[in-house]
Amino acid sequence: MEYAVKIKNLSKSYGDIQALNDFGLSVKRGEIFGLLGHNGAGKTTAVECMLGLRKKDFGSVELLGMDPQLKRRKLFEKVGVQFQHTGFQDKIKVEECCRLTASLYEKRADWLELLEKFRLDVRRDHTVSDLSGGEKQKLAVIQALIGKPELLFLDELTTGLDPEARRDVWDYLKGLSSNGITIVLTSHFMDEVEYLCDNITVLKKGKTIASGNPGSLILDHGHKNLEELFLSLMRSDKGDAA
């Protein structure tokens, strides 16, 4: 199987609002893929439709060769997800959170090792509500990793992290990808996307307005970096007709 993610003609609307319009993408195994766009561009809708958590109006979705709506249980043994807003049970401790998550999977990563990797091991016995925003975010990423996923969805993974923690997370993800794990992420940080992603898709009002390798996209459009490219894409009329 060459592709970990194959999406074709995905459409979704909420009433009159077309949140996703004929969206498609293919992600090769071991690739890090970035989904970009402003808030409300349809990134989260795209991720949730891909995961089968939201009913799509139209289109086909294949993750690791499976339809997420038909093979939920089997698929989520292999797919880890970090949502944009991750809530935790009131008064739960970091360690309990990891144990609970680990109990959900057949294959379990060593969560203690993950806590150490992300420098959360010192917080093991703390309640999650006492953690800082960045620490909670790291815990959410760890939760997504505990089931030893082959495919990882990270919705705004480093929001709230300090520069050092971001580096830790980036390097860890790079390592995963070189071990053949596929990652689909959304981000507002262009430096992050440029550093991590092999390929990207830029969404505007539910439509794809650019996609490809970030390096070649920057060159093709004659910009200095991804941030400038992204801003010029957002300011252009492209996609506004939708």
Added chain:
Amino acid sequence: MIVDKKSLYSFLMMLKIEALLAVRHGDMILFGIVMPVGIMMLIGAVGDAKTASENFAGVASIGICAAGLMGIPLTVASYRHEKILKRFKATPVSPLLLLISITALQTFFAWISGAGVYLTARFMFGVTIEGSLFRYPGAFLFVQFSVYSIGFLIAAIVPDVKKANMVCVLLYFPMLILSGTTVPYSILPAAVQRFSDFFPLTQGIKILQGAVSGADIETDISRFAILAGMAFAAYIVSLKTFRWE
């Protein structure tokens, strides 16, 4: 849902962690267990054996109320609000298993509470259950089943935690005060009694009371039928309207 070894392991882990959280939180222990046992002691101490016996069933159902009208709906509403149920949808385990573990734990708490109140009434005040061996436990489970239906209905139809809290408080306290759990039903004015008779819990307590005194079971049949009908309706509506997020 497929029950296999792994699901069982996940379930037991959920149960264990939910139990730890509930103990850490303390509300359920205090309001569901300590308070009813305390009230039983108080009623027994200020009244005679007859008072204790007449009010035992009401006090024994406080735990059911705490679990069904507070514990279950508030936990479910907050787990939905915090998107914990949604996150479980993106794991191999259904969030339904989490709801089952919450319900199981709350059911267990209500049993502990019921047992604690019984032991207090039995050994401190000599209250005896006159009905047949299975009648009282059966009635207890039935009242639990009916009161929980209200809790599930709240969990299903109330949009957020704040409103769930409000609805729970609005249902919990009037029932607690007027149904004969904390204030003896017999001392309420007749008009208040008639009003309180509309509460499912009041009818539930009468069924329990009948089991305690060994009264003719025929008088309870209509109560039983109405409560069962109401509970089934509430469960069906909650199943139809329940949202994971």
